[in-house]
Amino acid sequence: MGKAILYDTTRCIGCRLCEAACAERWGLPYDERIAGEEQLSEHKLTTVVTHGERFTRRLCMHCLEPTCVSVCPVAALQKTSLGPVIYDETRCIGCRYCMLACPFQVPAYEWSRRLPRVKKCDMCYERQLAGQATACSEICPTGASVTGERDELIAEARRRIAESPNGYYDHIYGLEEVGGTSVLVLAAVPIEQLGMNHRLPHEPLPILTWRVLSLVPDIVAVGTVLLGGVWWITHRRDEVAASEHAEKEKQKR
């Protein structure tokens, strides 16, 4: 199943160290003002969001069957077997279909650059390759974010819910949403109260377009035969009419 991040909102204290570590890892500026922005953007690839006394954290969910990977016309986005969804900027043409399609509204664009790139969390791919945890989970002082095998983290999440049924709302966000994600979220309240989309289908979104795209070969084959057939019939009619006309002319003579 690959690597995953388990983010437990009940343990998050909103210290924003994850934001700082993420910015440092990407070489992005980070200060008070950026800390206060609380939304994902081209210069903020993870963000803590305040909901009254609770905190939640947004980042790329690294779907198991990612919408962005399926929609990218040049395969610039890839789901690695390790877990992270990574982006190859040398392929990207900048159509921004990934941004339109992402069910979590994660990918951001470098709007102000002349040669812009898509920006999103890549789950610290090179750190994962080296067997290290992500920068955000490594720095997290309360263990709200932890990196590990997805199977093990699901078991851990279930254990936490079972141990304190009053402390958690009984739902692992990301277990089934859009076919499952590699970021799993636990909360004390229904997830929509923390500003997350709870109405996502459990089937992966790429199925929606694949149903139609897989018809393309049939349309081409059937269409060609059909159009060729119609052409043959309509022109045959003319030919027959012309030859009958010629016969009549002959008989007259």
Next chain:
Amino acid sequence: MNLSLRWPRLTVWQWVFAFVMLAGLYAAYVRGAYGLGGATNLSNQFPWGLWIGFDVLCGVGLAAGGFTLAAIVYIFNIERYKPILRATILTAFLGYVLVILALLFDLGRPYRIWHPLVMWNPRSVMFEVAWCVMLYTAVLALEFAPVVFERYGWKAPLRWMRAVSLPLVIAGVILSTLHQSSLGSLYLIVPHKLHPLWYSPLLPLFFFVSALCVGFAMTIFESWHSSRAFGKQLERPLLASMARVLAVLLLVYLGMRFLDLHHRGALPLLRENRTETYLFGLEIALLLIPVLFLFRRRIRMNPAALYACAVAVIFGFVSNRLNVSVTGMEAGSGTSYVPRWTEVAVTLAIIALGFAIFRSAAKHLPIFAAEEAPVEKAAGEPVAVHTG
């Protein structure tokens, strides 16, 4: 001294054209110098705006007359429509070239527009769109090429073109079918964002049928303009029978739309007092009112009324595409979008460019029937009959 500077003498429309082109050029400079952020009101929440919603979605749709008429004339062998075929093919070709031009503005890295040729992802609708645009533009260029060959009297290439015309037309019809519908498929992936008045699993079918409708409407629209600009007689009975087909198609389209709304249980949404409801109403009204008129023979035979109906259908089509790409996406994206002046300026300049190229092509190339007929008889038919 008599050295006073004088403005060149231009007609009102030439002034408008000059102004639109200058504004467009300046907007193009802004796009180049300050990037998408400086030239558009797009954002991370709303990444597709006017350039996709109008220039691409509508541009491709408005070029639909090309494959519709090519199929009617060549596949269904209804020869009486031949006199207006060339003008429609030219419009379709120009439409596609201008769509590509608009894409160059919209893509973040326009110089990589060729990437889908070598970097494949067959699971992506956008990949299908890219291939359809490229292949169909090539097909349209080949379909229009005989006009240029005729103009310069090149006999050999004309014969080659005649030999491949059937496969070309079939390829064109299939590519268009795929392409028109795939623009609708683009939005299948956003059930969570697109307003239920427009999101439907049948989006590809709706996009295809509405493209057929606007193909007919555009053909009527162009014929009217060409007849005025070049003093040609309007092919009245031809356009009237086309208008009847248009009315039936529109009725089928609207019927499907409402059946779909009913089956998805989305009809109660029409009682909500929201912007989406009103813009949906506008879209439907612009398509429904022409239907009511076009079923009367008197209206169909009246050029001005027919023209008005065609314009209404075109506006209805444009509002549908903008509703899908902008109106219907705003609430789901949690933001609102109004295009910046630069986006509008580029769009207007592209439209103006289209009109200008069509006009000069119509002036210098044998596009209309009167010029086409003798060439066909003198060079084409006898040769083909005797050798075949």
